Structures are given as structure tokens and as C-alpha cells.
Amino acid sequence: MRRIDRYIAVTVIKATLMTLLVLTIMAFVLALVDEIEDVGKGDYSNLDAMLVAACSVPRFLYEAFPVSALIGALIGIGGMASAGELVAMRAAGMTTGQIVLAVLKGGMLFMLLVVLIGDGVGPVLEQYGNQYRLEKQKKQITFSSRNGFWAKDGATMINIRRVTPEGRLQDVSIYRFDESGDLNTLIRADFGEYRDAHWRLGQVRQTRIRDDRLLIEKKPWLVWNSVVDPAVLSAAFIDPIMLPAWRLWEQIQSLKSRQQNALRYEVTFWSKVAVPLTTLAMLILAVPMVMKGGRDASTGQRVLWGAMLGTLLYLFSRGFSFLVLALDLPAVLVVFFPLSLVLLLVLWMRRQAL
Numbered sequence: 001m002r003r004i005d006r007y008i009a010v011t012v013i014k015a016t017l018m019t020l021l022v023l024t025i026m027a028f029v030l031a032l033v034d035e036i037e038d039v040g041k042g043d044y045s046n047l048d049a050m051l052v053a054a055c056s057v058p059r060f061l062y063e064a065f066p067v068s069a070l071i072g073a074l075i076g077i078g079g080m081a082s083a084g085e086l087v088a089m090r091a092a093g094m095t096t097g098q099i100v101l102a103v104l105k106g107g108m109l110f111m112l113l114v115v116l117i118g119d120g121v122g123p124v125l126e127q128y129g130n131q132y133r134l135e136k137q138k139k140q141i142t143f144s145s146r147n148g149f150w151a152k153d154g155a156t157m158i159n160i161r162r163v164t165p166e167g168r169l170q171d172v173s174i175y176r177f178d179e180s181g182d183l184n185t186l187i188r189a190d191f192g193e194y195r196d197a198h199w200r201l202g203q204v205r206q207t208r209i210r211d212d213r214l215l216i217e218k219k220p221w222l223v224w225n226s227v228v229d230p231a232v233l234s235a236a237f238i239d240p241i242m243l244p245a246w247r248l249w250e251q252i253q254s255l256k257s258r259q260q261n262a263l264r265y266e267v268t269f270w271s272k273v274a275v276p277l278t279t280l281a282m283l284i285l286a287v288p289m290v291m292k293g294g295r296d297a298s299t300g301q302r303v304l305w306g307a308m309l310g311t312l313l314y315l316f317s318r319g320f321s322f323l324v325l326a327l328d329l330p331a332v333l334v335v336f337f338p339l340s341l342v343l344l345l346v347l348w349m350r351r352q353a354l
Contacts, residue, residue: 004089004092004094004102005098005101005102005105008076008077008080008099008102008103008106009102009103009105009106010106011076011077011079011080012072012073012076012077012103012106012107012283013076013106013109013110014076015072015073015075015076015079016068016069016071016072016073016076016106016110017072018072018075019068019071019072019075020061020068020072023060023061023064023068024057024061027056027057027060027061027064028053028054028057030060031052031053031054031056031057031060032049032050032053034053035049035050035052035053035133036049038133038137041137042136042137043136043137044133044136044137045136048132048133048136051129051132052129052130052132052133054125054129055125055126055128055129055132056125056126056129058117058121058122058125058126059122059126061117062114062117062118062122062275063275063314064314065110065113065114065117065275065279066275066278066279066281066282066310066313066314066338067282067306067307067310067311067313067314069107069110069279069282069283069286070282070283070285070286070306070309070310071303071306071307071310073103073282073283073286073287073306074286074289074290074303074305074306075303077099077103077286077287077290078290081290081291086099086290086291096287096288096291099287100284100287103283103284103286103287104280104283104284106283107279107280107283110276110279110280110283111276111279111280114275114276114279115276118244118245118272118275119244119245119246119272120244123243123244123247148160148161148162148171153226155176155177155178155179156174156175156176156177156226157174157175157177158172158173158174158175158226159172159173159174159175160172160192161173168191168192168193169189169191169192169193169199170190170191170192171190171191172187172188172189172190172191172192172201173186173187173188174186174187174188174189174224182209183209184208184209185206185207185208185209186206186207186209187201187204187205187206187207187222188204188205188206188207189201189202189203189204189205189222190202190203191203192224198223198224198225199223199224199225199226200221200222200223200224201221201222201223201224202220202221203220204218204219204220204221204222205217205218206218206219206222240264240265240268243268245269245272245273248265248268248269248272249269251265252265252266252269263324263325263328263331264325266331267321267324267325267331267334269331270331270332270333270334270335271317271321271334271335273335274317274334274335274338274339277335277339278313278317278338278339278342281338281339281342281343281346282310282313282342284342284346285309285342285345285346285349286306288346288349289305289306289309289349291349309345313338313341313342316337316338316341317334317337317338317341320333320334320337320338321334
């Protein structure tokens with residue numbers, strides 16, 4: 001029985017990896033089409049566009065992983081059904097539950113792969129790609145880190161520690177240097193807002209260095225004309241969906257400690273928790289789908305069914321996430337909603353297959 005379990009698991013793994021390979025190529029081509037439009041801005045070349053497009057692929061794969069698992073499992077298990085292998089396995093005494101467990105053994109590998117992409121290489125590559133694009137297009141972003149990002153605007157260095165989901169700057173520091181490279185002005189602001197084509201800094205403390213004196217001035221508002229515009233800002237910061245789960249958790253606790261709304265980050269955190277669980281649920285769903293389809297269904301039909309069903313479940317899950325944000329519902333519901341849908345489909349299809 002162990003050999004049969006291993007055979008089923010390996011078959012599903014191979015089919016899913018082939019599905020991921022096809023999706024990787026598709027994601028790269030689509031991302032490259034978008035990047036090609038920016039070729040020629042600054043020093044941004046075709047090779048640069050290919051590099052940036054490659055860095056954006058993990059985001060697509062991470063979000064599409066449950067659908068990939070479903071399609072791959074349908075291809076793998078469906079191939080065994082078409083060859084009569086599933087019938088032989090069941091005739092030998094193997095139950096549907098044992099087949100599901102064998103599929104899930106291969107699914108454990110995909111859980112590790114999901115975590116690796118979502119919390120490992122994905123965020124690093126996407127952040128690198130965003131910074132590389134900006135540097136090549138001469139948008140003056142120097143580097144970004146967990147402490148915010150730094151930008152150079154002529155003889156001025158700018159540090160922005162945090163940005164809210166609405167694009168509001170928090171904890172802004174501006175360092176202005178004279179012609180000899182000495183610091184002559186330091187501006188610190190609690191927050192900044194983009195209005196009427198320029199930034200307005202709030203709760204400002206401006207320190208001017210004059211010989212042996214420090215001239216300190218406090219202002220409620222200060223108009224700030226800067227190279228930092230909203231488009232550059234959004235590209236410089238990595239989207240929350242590609243932040244590691246532990247970084248999201250830190251951000252949630254930080255926002256709550258400042259009594260700020262952390263719901264968007266909570267929804268993103270629980271959505272990330274839901275991805276590996278939904279991937280396993282999709283693998284379970286593939287078994288009754290194949291049993292219901294029988295031997296007569298072609299591989300193309302199964303792929304079509306899997307792609308349509310997986311896409312619908314993905315869209316429903318995304319729509320429910322927006323509903324949670326709009327109605328201020330508990331963020332943990334984004335985990336149970338897709339799993340509940342898949343469970344209901346599994347129960348219904350298993351009943352139909354009996």
C-alpha cells in the first residue's frame with residue numbers, strides 16, 4: 001500500500017509542477033508585456049524589463065497556487081482514472097479516503113513551497129525588482145528596507161519610515177546639505193499628505209544649523225515640494241500581500257499600539273494563512289471531481305473544469321475579503337470562507353459520485 005501511496009503522490013506532484021511551469025511562463029509573458037511599455041525611460045532596457053518581470057512572477061504564483069494544485073491534481077488523478085488505475089486500486093481494497101490521504105502526502109510538499117514563496121523568496125525578489133526599476137528609470141529611490149526608504153532629491157536626503165494603506169506618510173525626516181556637504185537643515189514631521197499636486201507635512205519640527213547655534217521652529221503644516229510622488233511611493237513599497245506573515249503580524253501589532261486601523265493588514269495576514277490550507281482543500285476536491293467524471297472525461301475537460309472552478313472560488317474569496325473590509329467584519333473569516341466553500345463542494349461531489 002505504501003508503494004501505491006507513493007505512486008499517487010508522485011503523480012500528483014509531477015502534474016502540479018508541470019502546471020506551475022506553464023503558469024510561470026504565462027505570468028512572465030504577461031508581466032513582460034506591462035514592463036515593455038516603460039522601456040526607454042531613463043536607462044530602462046529590454047533586459048531590465050525581463051529581469052523585473054521575472055521578479056514579479058512569485059506574486060502571481062503565490063495567489064494562483066490553490067488553482068494550480070487543483071488543475072495539477074485533476075491531471076494526475078484523471079490520468080490514472082483514464083488508464084483504469086483508480087479502478088484497479090479500488091478493486092484491490094483502497095478506499096476513496098485512502099486515495100485522498102495519498103494525494104495529501106504530495107500536498108505537504110506544496111504547503112512548504114507556498115510558504116517558501118509567500119514568506120521567503122517572493123517578497124525579496126519583488127522588492128528588489130521594484131527598486132531596480134525605479135533606479136533604472138532615474139526615479140531616484142536609493143534603497144528600501146524595513147526602516148522605510150531613502151530618496152535623494154538634489155542636495156536633500158529623505159527618509160520615510162512608514163506609509164499607511166491610504167498613502168499617508170508617517171515619521172518623515174528631511175536632511176538638507178549645503179554646497180560643502182555639511183548638514184544645514186533637519187526637518188522632522190509626524191505625517192505627510194499629498195494634496196493639490198504637492199505634499200503637506202504635519203506636526204513639523206524644523207532645525208536650522210547656523211554656526212554654533214541651532215534654530216528650532218515648530219509648525220503645524222509645511223508645504224513640501226519633493227521628488228517623492230504617489231506613483232513612485234507605491235512602487236517603492238512592497239504590497240502587503242507579499243510581506244512575510246511575521247512582518248504582517250508585526251505591522252498589525254504596531255498599528256494597534258498606535259490605535260490605528262489594522263484591518264487591511266489583518267485581512268492580508270489571514271489570507272496568507274488561508275493559501276496553504278486552501279491548497280490542501282483543492283487537492284481533496286480533485287478526488288471526488290475525478291470520481292464523478294469517471295474514465296470518459298478527457299484531460300482537456302478536467303483541466304477546463306479545474307480552471308473554471310478554481311477561478312470562481314478564487315474570485316469568491318477575493319470578493320469576500322473586500323466585503324470583510326467594507327463591513328468591518330472579523331478578519332479571520334477570510335480563512336473559513338474559502339475552506340467552507342471547498343468543503344461543501346467536496347461533500348456534494350462525493351455524494352454525487354456514490
